[in-house]
Amino acid sequence: MKRLVPLLCLLAAPAAAQQVSIPHTTFTLPNGLRVIVAEDHSAPLAAVNVWYHVGSGYERPGRTGFAHLFEHIMFEGSKNVPEGDFDNWLEAAGARNNGSTTTDRTNYYEVMPSNAVELALWLEADRMGGLLDAMSPSKLEGQRGVVKNERRQSYENQPYGLLWETASTLLYPQGHPYSWTTIGSMADLDAARLEDVNAFFRTYYAPNNASIAVVGDVDPAQVRQWAERYFGWIPRNTDVQRPTDPMPQLTATxxxxxxxxxxxxxxxxxxxxxxxxxxxxxxxxxxxxxxxxxxxxxxxxxxxxxxxxxxxxxxxxxxxxxxxxxxxxxxxxxxxxxxxxxxxxxxxxxxxxxxxxxxxxxxxxxxxxxxxxxxxxxxxxxxxxxxxxxxxxxxxxxxxxxxxxxxxxxxxxxxxxxxxxxxxxxxxxxxxxxxxxxxxxxxxxxx
The missing domain is CATH 3.30.830.10 (Metalloenzyme, LuxS/M16 peptidase-like)
Known part of the structure; x- marks a missing residue:
């Protein structure tokens, strides 16, 4: 275990001269999951933040929008969590949660009273290791519809919303992983089959392709016990290769x-x-x-x-x-x-x-x-x-x-x-x- 110092430290000096660090401990489970723990006992609050190292830049032509689609599917129940109860149980504990997708990563996070950290970690582990146990064609179809509607609201019917797709296609050549938006195309969303979606999850939503940061009013030794208990059983997958596409230059204005x-x-x-x-x-x-x-x-x-x-x-x-x-x-x-x-x-x-x-x-x-x-x-x-x-x-x-x-x-x-x-x-x-x-x-x- 590695310990870094000092605590978030702000010296009494002009802003440009202040020294800042975030003290934390780190460890890696045998299945490859990396965990970062930062103590902050200033308030009885904590955050659990999971990054899956996959975004729209890991997709390929004809299969776009999958990372963002999973941002939605991950909230729809898993092996031991009935549909809807992920949010219900966290809200009952006084927590809030959400997720987001970029070209490079997908994250899921909870902010809660510190006595609910174990619940959040268990919920995250259940959907990391047990999401496909609860997958079904109806769930895929339901979230496909949600994402398509979001696309209409945020891109097609949003004032200036067509800027982002226009820019992506002009800035990057066809086939480059940044040449499409994170939400993907309507055609690709319509064409996505259950087996395609499940294969995407098995490839990228594995412990060795993820990292978890737990920050707040927590004990690092206790967090490690929980991480080993709830995530340790999840098998690692083949290591994911990050995209290495070259950065294209603009050849004309x-x-x-x-x-x-x-x-x-x-x-x-x-x-x-x-x-x-x-x-x-x-x-x-x-x-x-x-x-x-x-x-x-x-x-x-x-x-x-x-x-x-x-x-x-x-x-x-x-x-x-x-x-x-x-x-x-x-x-x-x-x-x-x-x-x-x-x-x-x-x-x-x-x-x-x-x-x-x-x-x-x-x-x-x-x-x-x-x-x-x-x-x-x-x-x-x-x-x-x-x-x-x-x-x-x-x-x-x-x-x-x-x-x-x-x-x-x-x-x-x-x-x-x-x-x-x-x-x-x-x-x-x-x-x-x-x-x-x-x-x-x-x-x-x-x-």
Whole structure:
């Protein structure tokens, strides 16, 4: 058993100089299940956070949407838990629970009074080891319908919802695991057979392809006993190979226009960057914040506050296991041409590429990053998910201080360099979503 020190530690210093760590113990069961335990006795609460190392990026063409489908099926009963009682028993114990799916992982979590931790672990073990004992064609059909309805609500009938599928197909070549959305296609959901779904579960929902973080008012020795008792009997499966698809480069700047039932035109500009925890990720995140984080950020102040031609401006660097994309989204005011939004973005990026931001501007953004990071660690839920995140992407849960050190090391010259290297004058995808019948508002090539 490995013990890491110290406890979440915040020195009395400026935010950018604070030292942060999440003390925890780790162990691995003989079947390959990795368990992280972090004590926090500040309140009688705890979180159980399970990561299965599978997301939509592990799927293949014709079989998309399976990881997200299981996000729903996992709540529908298992060998010793009747349908509906997973939620009922946790709610009776004062707990809440949920799950989520990304391109790279699926997670399930519970937050509860600490005296319900054993219940949560038993429930998670029962569905890890006994879900298929309770699977049936009717359960598959029911959750298939739920997911298809969610797709309609979140993508097809949601204002601007068609952005995500449009972007995926433009950013990644056909067949690349990031070329489809996590929810999958209607055709693939319709075609999914029970044997296909069961095979997916057997491959990926095994203890050696999962990790559990237990954080809060708990005793690590007791958690280990429970983990051995409830999970130890589940057999390991063949080790899962992570996707290794190469990160494709954008070979040209492309323009795409979509009409939607919206009032405000919206512009998205997306550049290819790098993978999660790659060398320039921190500087790219800082660049995004300089452009749009807070009312004094460059594009927010210019477009929303000064010129009052935009409703919002948002930039973020979406770094994942296989690739990364720098997004800029600007929603304009009614009948404002998106060419104007594009020109403003290009100008502000060019300014940073030519002249680095001031030290004061940089410190504002980095202090905000550190404050937000520490804020996420104020809850047992936030700490549990962060520990699993580090384990998945870096191979160790002990990464908090190194994570923040990346931001403390960013200089104005670094921000200038990544603006030059990844954005200014580089190929990117431009998507205009405009009100129906108003394609003239879309950003135009060779403006």
């Amino acid at each position: 492309t323009y795409t226009t979509r009409e939607d039932r919206v009032t405000l035109p919206e512009l998205s500009m997306i550049w290819r960057t790098g993978k999660r925890f790659s060398q320039d990720e921190a500087a790219l995140n800082v660049l995004a914040d300089i452009l749009t984080s807070g009312k004094s950020s460059r594009l927010y102040k210019r477009l929303v506050y000064d010129e009052q031609v935009a409703a919002f401006a948002s930039a973020f660097n979406d770094a994942n296991l296989l690739s990364g994309d720098f997004w800029m989204r600007i929603r304009a005011r009614p009948d404002v041409d998106l060419d104007r939004m594009q020109a403003a973005v290009d100008e502000e990026i060019a300014r940073i590429a030519q002249t680095p931001p001031s030290q004061e501007e940089l410190e504002r953004v980095i202090n905000g990053r550190v404050t937000g990071f520490v804020g996420r660690l104020e809850t047992v839920e936030g700490k549990a998910d962060q520990l699993n995140d580090y384990l998945y992407f870096t191979g160790t849960a002990d990464y908090a201080e190194r994570d923040l050190a990346r931001y403390r090391a960013v200089t104005p010259a670094d921000v200038q360099r990544v603006a030059q290297q990844y954005l200014a004058g580089k190929n990117h995808v431009i998507i205009s979503i405009v009100p129906q019948g108003k394609t003239e508002l879309a950003a135009q090539e060779n403006q």
